Amino acid sequence: MTAPAFASSHDLVVVGAGPAGLAAATLAAQAGLGTLLLDENASPGGQIYRAVTTTPLPDRALLGPEFAQGGALVEAFARSGAAYVAGATVWHLDRDLTLGVSAAGRAALIKARRVILATGALERPFPIPGWTLPGVMTIGAAQTLLKASGMIPQGRVALAGSGPLLWLYAAQLKRAGGRLAAILDTTPRENWRAAWRHMPDFLRSPYAFKGLKLTREARAGTRVIANVTALEAFGEGRLAGLRYAAGGKRGELSLDALLLHQGVVPNVNLAMAAGVAHRWDEAQACFVPTLDAGGQSSVQGVSIAGDGAGIGGAEAAAERGRLAAVAVVKALKPEASTPDAAAIAAALAKAMRGRAFLDALFRPAPAFRVPARDEVIVCRCEEVSAGDIRASVAIGATGPNQLKAYRRAGMGPCQGRMCGLTVTELMAQARGKMAQEIGYYRLRSPVKPVTLDEIASIQPDPAAIAAVVRE
Amino acid sequence: MSRTADVLIVGGGIHGCATALHLAKAGARPALFEKDYAGRHASGVNAGGVRQLARDVAEIPLSIRAMGLWENIADLVDDDCGFDQHGQVLVAESEAELAPMRARVADLRARGFTHEEMIDAAELRRLAPAVAETCPGGVVSRRAGAADPARTTTAFRRKAAALGAMIHEGARVETVRKEGRDFVLDVGGQTWRAPVLVNAAGAWAGGVAAQLGEPIPVQPIAPMLMITARVPAFIKPVAILRGRKLSFKQFANGSVMIGGGHLGQVFPDENATVLDWRKLQESARTVWELFPIMRGATILRAWAGIEGRMPDDLPIIGPSARCEGLFHQCGFSAHGFQLGPGAGAVMAELIATGATATPLDGLQITRFPHAGGLS
Numbered sequence: 092m093t094a095p096a097f098a099s100s101h102d103l104v105v106v107g108a109g110p111a112g113l114a115a116a117t118l119a120a121q122a123g124l125g126t127l128l129l130d131e132n133a134s135p136g137g138q139i140y141r142a143v144t145t146t147p148l149p150d151r152a153l154l155g156p157e158f159a160q161g162g163a164l165v166e167a168f169a170r171s172g173a174a175y176v177a178g179a180t181v182w183h184l185d186r187d188l189t190l191g192v193s194a195a196g197r198a199a200l201i202k203a204r205r206v207i208l209a210t211g212a213l214e215r216p217f218p219i220p221g222w223t224l225p226g227v228m229t230i231g232a233a234q235t236l237l238k239a240s241g242m243i244p245q246g247r248v249a250l251a252g253s254g255p256l257l258w259l260y261a262a263q264l265k266r267a268g269g270r271l272a273a274i275l276d277t278t279p280r281e282n283w284r285a286a287w288r289h290m291p292d293f294l295r296s297p298y299a300f301k302g303l304k305l306t307r308e309a310r311a312g313t314r315v316i317a318n319v320t321a322l323e324a325f326g327e328g329r330l331a332g333l334r335y336a337a338g339g340k341r342g343e344l345s346l347d348a349l350l351l352h353q354g355v356v357p358n359v360n361l362a363m364a365a366g367v368a369h370r371w372d373e374a375q376a377c378f379v380p381t382l383d384a385g386g387q388s389s390v391q392g393v394s395i396a397g398d399g400a401g402i403g404g405a406e407a408a409a410e411r412g413r414l415a416a417v418a419v420v421k422a423l424k425p426e427a428s429t430p431d432a433a434a435i436a437a438a439l440a441k442a443m444r445g446r447a448f449l450d451a452l453f454r455p456a457p458a459f460r461v462p463a464r465d466e467v468i469v470c471r472c473e474e475v476s477a478g479d480i481r482a483s484v485a486i487g488a489t490g491p492n493q494l495k496a497y498r499r500a501g502m503g504p505c506q507g508r509m510c511g512l513t514v515t516e517l518m519a520q521a522r523g524k525m526a527q528e529i530g531y532y533r534l535r536s537p538v539k540p541v542t543l544d545e546i547a548s549i550q551p552d553p554a555a556i557a558a559v560v561r562e
Numbered sequence: 563m564s565r566t567a568d569v570l571i572v573g574g575g576i577h578g579c580a581t582a583l584h585l586a587k588a589g590a591r592p593a594l595f596e597k598d599y600a601g602r603h604a605s606g607v608n609a610g611g612v613r614q615l616a617r618d619v620a621e622i623p624l625s626i627r628a629m630g631l632w633e634n635i636a637d638l639v640d641d642d643c644g645f646d647q648h649g650q651v652l653v654a655e656s657e658a659e660l661a662p663m664r665a666r667v668a669d670l671r672a673r674g675f676t677h678e679e680m681i682d683a684a685e686l687r688r689l690a691p692a693v694a695e696t697c698p699g700g701v702v703s704r705r706a707g708a709a710d711p712a713r714t715t716t717a718f719r720r721k722a723a724a725l726g727a728m729i730h731e732g733a734r735v736e737t738v739r740k741e742g743r744d745f746v747l748d749v750g751g752q753t754w755r756a757p758v759l760v761n762a763a764g765a766w767a768g769g770v771a772a773q774l775g776e777p778i779p780v781q782p783i784a785p786m787l788m789i790t791a792r793v794p795a796f797i798k799p800v801a802i803l804r805g806r807k808l809s810f811k812q813f814a815n816g817s818v819m820i821g822g823g824h825l826g827q828v829f830p831d832e833n834a835t836v837l838d839w840r841k842l843q844e845s846a847r848t849v850w851e852l853f854p855i856m857r858g859a860t861i862l863r864a865w866a867g868i869e870g871r872m873p874d875d876l877p878i879i880g881p882s883a884r885c886e887g888l889f890h891q892c893g894f895s896a897h898g899f900q901l902g903p904g905a906g907a908v909m910a911e912l913i914a915t916g917a918t919a920t921p922l923d924g925l926q927i928t929r930f931p932h933a934g935g936l937s
Contacts, residue, residue: 536839
């Protein structure tokens with residue numbers, strides 16, 4: 092990797108060093124574009140290959156064979172000649188392709204001729220009663236601790252929810268010596284009917300074999316409670332246990348840790364703040380950017396690749412990254428030779444095989460997306476409950492942006508990451524409208540918190556920006 | 563078939579909503595049309611300053627009238643609008659800045675206005691303990707303060723509707739024309755008629771006026787604001803500067819709003835703005851110097867509201883010079899929030915009686931003799 096610097100201008104700036112960003116930056120740099128990859132994490136890999144080069148786990152194999160694939164992407168990137176800045180938070184992007192970025196306590200504004208956003212996915216909010224209690228966290232956060240620090244949760248631990256990550260983490264946890272009191276599977280039984288027609292495609296995908304093997308490994312010796320239709324975490328000041336309903340029966344578990352997960356959704360904050368048009372995707376029940384085949388968004392010069400473009404998984408992310416990079420190279424340096432876009436598109440189609448089945452099967456039940464009980468907290472930062480939101484609708488709030496004004500919902504440090512989809516769907520339900528009509532929070536930079544010190548120290552002169560060199 | 567009202571109002575900001583409220587209160591049947599929702603732009607996302615301080619003399623009578631309504635705002639709209647009266651302080655950063663402040667306050671006294679008062683360094687430190695040691699004093703307006711802009715605009719909209727005003731949100735006025743005595747609006751497949759039209763369309767007011775043959779020189783602008791995460795309480799009044807652009811307000815929840823009028827890019831046709839972080843850097847630098855306590859604060863968000871600005875930074879309030887029945891209430895140039903409740907009352911009086919007790923000298927369209935293409 093070259094010595095990184097915030098030069099004031101670049102051919103291409105890629106945001107995010109997961110599989111999409113790594114593949115895009117590698118291809119663009121190989122074609123001769125001046126390419127800068129900015130990554131919030133301390134080392135490349137993104138969420139899926141987090142800490143692939145640095146994990147303290149003595150046996151990386153326990154994270155599964157796919158984890159090692161991340162190593163190959165990182166090696167190719169390292170040889171590509173692209174510049175790389177770790178620990179770099181991109182907090183602003185606009186239609187003039189100016190990016191605001193902070194690293195090591197300093198901020199700079201840089202210009203790009205093209206930008207590829209590869210900001211990946213976030214876990215979908217899982218607003219059940221008690222989800223804000225200490226002792227309750229997401230499976231994604233728990234997996235980050237496992238990958239980056241080798242940490243496993245202690246005491247009586249349960250996983251609740253649905254989706255591939257739940258089963259993957261359960262298997263990884265077991266391999267790392269962790270124990271589970273129970274897995275509560277919230278996959279709605281009726282989802283099988285919707286998923287069934289996608290079964291042939293799924294069976295031809297790599298997910299089928301891997302998924303089956305993983306699920307079998309996770310289930311072995313673990314109590315699995317299926318068809319869970321209601322969850323309530325309880326405790327005074329911290330988690331004491333979980334009440335649930337499953338298959339018409341009620342039950343209760345005493346717990347020290349409850350890990351929740353119901354799938355991932357695109358991390359849209361930076362793209363939305365840049366003005367990229369998004370649409371509601373009913374199959375994945377989330378907002379996705381409107382893109383052409385090469386990943387170009389509604390904002391000229393801004394492309395989106397990876398799970399931020401719609402959930403497709405790691406292999407699809409890398410192929411989308413390559414497709415976006417090919418389009419950028421063709422636009423900026425038509426004489427450069429690039430891999431055949433059609434071949435990449437074919438590889439993408441292959442990687443997407445089975446996705447429709449997973450989307451249909453793991454689409455979370457409406458009851459877990461929109462809390463029925465008014466006391467459930469929706470916006471954790473400002474402690475706005477489902478009842479507060481319904482009351483705001485009753486006095487005339489028509490969408491999430493009025494809710495910000497009425498209740499400060501979405502105004503806290505997370506900028507709606509933990510409540511945005513819940514708010515949209517809850518308001519849609521309360522108003523009898525479609526999520527598309529309700530829309531999402533209007534997002535603004537900084538999309539990640541940045542200090543007054545950093546903003547005050549932005550160098551106003553482009554020459555000075557070039558001099559802001561990271562050690 | 564067309565629908566009728568007594569008065570048509572274009573624009574659902576604080577001004578349009580306040581005029582609708584006062585008209586309905588007086589027994590008229592106004593119909594208001596807002597292309598987005600009430601308070602979507604400048605009225606709902608401004609800094610919330612209820613400011614009498616440092617206003618142009620022409621605006622002071624209207625500002626005083628408005629302040630009387632603000633002080634009893636709950637009686638008017640059934641909501642306290644988050645209004646506080648912790649005062650506003652104009653901070654002098656140097657001795658050199660104090661001299662014109664003294665002259666200004668003396669001039670106001672001579673005119674009979676007492677709402678601005680000189681303060682020395684000790685009083686400044688009492689009002690704003692965290693301000694930099696080097697500031698030698700300033701001017702205070704003790705009855706002024708701040709309110710929640712979105713809540714306020716919404717409260718006016720709600721109360722106006724409760725009193726019988728017909729409020730239409732998501733209703734973009736496509737065309738405005740005059741047929742005989744009546745103004746005719748085409749809005750979302752409906753046609754509306756009335757003998758009186760109020761142009762309260764903010765940044766979009768120029769388009770309304772131009773269709774009626776009286777173009778007004780109002781330009782869309784996008785003043786930017788930033789807000790921080792919560793910090794321990796350290797200042798109650800709103801602080802503003804004279805030499806540099808800054809307004810500064812800490813809310814009850816601890817978050818601090820930083821504004822002052824630096825402009826972003828504006829795209830009024832798209833309802834869009836683009837933040838200019840080079841200018842926000844200047845705001846941050848000014849706060850960094852003036853309030854050292856803020857240096858480690860986290861900026862959570864920045865935004866810009868779309869507002870209409872006049873060449874002389876003064877609004878247009880009052881009847882058209884060319885088109886009978888047309889009234890302008892626009893061009894508030896980023897300081898119309900405090901005036902809103904008063905301007906609505908004045909407009910209702912003008913429409914009902916043709917006169918108002920509040921002097922509007924210097925605020926009328928007639929100060930732009932070329933505006934309508936006259937002479």
